[in-house]
Amino acid sequence: MLDERKTAILRAVVQEYITTASPVGSTHIANAPGVKVSSATVRNEMAVLEQEGYLAQPHTSAGRVPTDRGYRFFVDHLAAPGPLDLQASQQVGAFFDSAHGRLEELLHQTTNLLAQVTHHAAVVVGPRAETAVVRSVQVVGLGGRTATVVAVLSNGTVENEQVELPVEMSELRLSAVSAHLQKHLPGSTLDAPRDLPATGDSDFDAVCAAAMQSLATTAAAEPVFVGGAASMARAFDAVDTVREVLNTLEQQFVLVSLVRDVLNRGLSVAIGAEHGVAPLVACSVIVKPVFVDGEQVGTVGVLGPTRMDYPQALATVEVVSERLGRRLSDGSN
Amino acid sequence: MLDERKTAILRAVVQEYITTASPVGSTHIANAPGVKVSSATVRNEMAVLEQEGYLAQPHTSAGRVPTDRGYRFFVDHLAAPGPLDLQASQQVGAFFDSAHGRLEELLHQTTNLLAQVTHHAAVVVGPRAETAVVRSVQVVGLGGRTATVVAVLSNGTVENEQVELPVEMSELRLSAVSAHLQKHLPGSTLDAPRDLPATGDSDFDAVCAAAMQSLATTAAAEPVFVGGAASMARAFDAVDTVREVLNTLEQQFVLVSLVRDVLNRGLSVAIGAEHGVAPLVACSVIVKPVFVDGEQVGTVGVLGPTRMDYPQALATVEVVSERLGRRLSDGSN
DNA sequence: ATTGGCACTCCAGGCTACCGAGTGCTAGCG
DNA sequence: CGCTAGCACTCGGTAGCCTGGAGTGCCAAT
DSSP: OOOHHHHHHHHHHHHHHHHHOSOBOHHHHHHSTTOOSOHHHHHHHHHHHHHTTSEEOSSTTSOBEEOHHHHHHIIIIIOOOOOOOHHHHHHHHHHHHHOOSOHHHHHHHHHHHHHHHHSSEEEEEOOOSTTSBEEEEEEEEOSTTEEEEEEEETTSOEEEEEEEOSSOOOHHHHHHHHHHHHHHSTTSBSSSOOOOOOOSOHHHHHHHHHHHHHHHHHHHSOOEEEEOTHHHHHHOOOHHHHHHHHHHHHOHHHHHHHHHHHHHTTOSEEEGGGGOOGGGTTEEEEEEEEEETTEEEEEEEEEEESSSOHHHHHHHHHHHHHHHHHHHHHSOO | OOOHHHHHHHHHHHHHHHHHOSOBOHHHHHHSTTOOSOHHHHHHHHHHHHHTTSEEOSSTTSOBEEOHHHHHHIIIIIOOOOOOOHHHHHHHHHHHHHOOSOHHHHHHHHHHHHHHHHSSEEEEEOOOSTTSBEEEEEEEEOSTTEEEEEEEETTSOEEEEEEEOSSOOOHHHHHHHHHHHHHHSTTSBSSSOOOOOOOSOHHHHHHHHHHHHHHHHHHHSOOEEEEOTHHHHHHOOOHHHHHHHHHHHHOHHHHHHHHHHHHHTTOSEEEGGGGOOGGGTTEEEEEEEEEETTEEEEEEEEEEESSSOHHHHHHHHHHHHHHHHHHHHHSOO
């Protein structure tokens, strides 16, 4: 553990580096508020901090830069999660006050909100439809053996998928299928649908099964939304880094598992190499689950350079996750 | 109009520049196949081509670079739209052979396909739902005054939107509303829904109207999908250009109007400044409408640096638009 | 224990020189 | 008359050199 003075110095280095983006030297720190010693002392302390892995020097006789470990200490012990600044919080408020419409749309917009407020890339993972309760099911023929199966869930989302029916069926019989499903399914969930009573008509039963199967498959997917990827181009000036990061951002499954992984480890911040996704070593991730009635229904997060304003980003993600949860739980705000 | 020799030289310059990305000098051209004269003659001709605006010099004593006009001449007269190379065409074929599922998903995947094959950003604009015929409508209550209204259209897409009902309604009465809509709407389109017979129950009628209104609004939107934005980071090495282009790509409405605009002018290629979107002067756009039964239902396109392989890109977009159209028209391939 | 002072390091930026790719022009050739 | 070989010239990029400044580490003094 670091003594008070080292702590103060580390804090000052991180804060300075976050705003200036260039290595910070002992004299700056000596002048910083909260540090009451001379630059020589600061130099000594910084040498120690470097040995212990909190700081690094790009090269001899340059200033110091925080390491991942330095940032980690900063967010764990020094980043007072202070309140969101007024303008940002108004922006978030205004958004959730005026937001309306479908879940998907809402999540997508949330992504833009986060990106705008934090100036970082944002990622929102939506709820799996699996566990939501079915309110209504319907099968609509589209000619030939193709049909669309639609389910309205209790959380207001609509799952739909095209299916290839095992046998061709008249519109009339399809409505009978709809009616059959509509009668027995509502109230159960898509991952564990209630068993349908067999009707004795094998075609009929096969169509029902196909429809259910198809719904269960789509419902297993987690919808992911990414926004503000362009901000990554602003965060780095090495064009190679930008390329790598953008490429990775396009692979949504990487993002999803990244987010899940961080949450599983009980973290809300993963810094640089901590998250283990190689192309994103220069990035940190901040995630927060979204709860509705104590149940996790999704995740919101931002992804930016390790050199990011953690307190602000943490506060933003926190507020957004909270507002989003409230919004989803009662439908108003 | 350019004589044969100038034409050959221009072609050679464009081709060389497309592959090397650096200004091309007279000696390279003199050695190119199809040019049978000495470098001195090439120099003279290039001077003329420069005066006429087909070529430009980054600075005195550098090689020549094609101007927008040069590219334009190239695509109009020199870019033999030759067949798609085998590997690419197999990739496209494999994609459409195995693709299945919802329209949205299909369009989204198409975006990735295009991006992969061309190594450029891809944009796909989907059909408006407005003009599709309604097959089924349903209103499902979600508690309180909110409800979800769902419409299945003849093209297999599903439109859904949450609505705030003018009055609270029991589930039972909502099914009555559904039945009412279901009875009268199928067969008409969302932009011009058939007039519903008044029932005399003003609440009932108001709810119907609200549902219809909401559907009409969502149906007016054109779904846009963008993919492969990261390739822009590979296309340019000025990080500023990357920033600008990425920012613009995130503003989907700009893209939509860009695409529409180019099509309206009867073009399939817009080069550099031609398309009038300032931040994208360094980019060219290739678009192709997607037809189903002679009716345009969408647009596919790619967006890359002006220095792009036009024949290959044109061929790819052409094939994809054609396959997509076929896919959408009969549902199989 | 802290600090002022000092010698040292190393990068960034400005300057110069040079190389090479490329041009434009002209004189000569078929 | 059109083409080409040759030549002088231009100019950007790279390498080398220097210098100023920000920063460090260490030591001796307080």
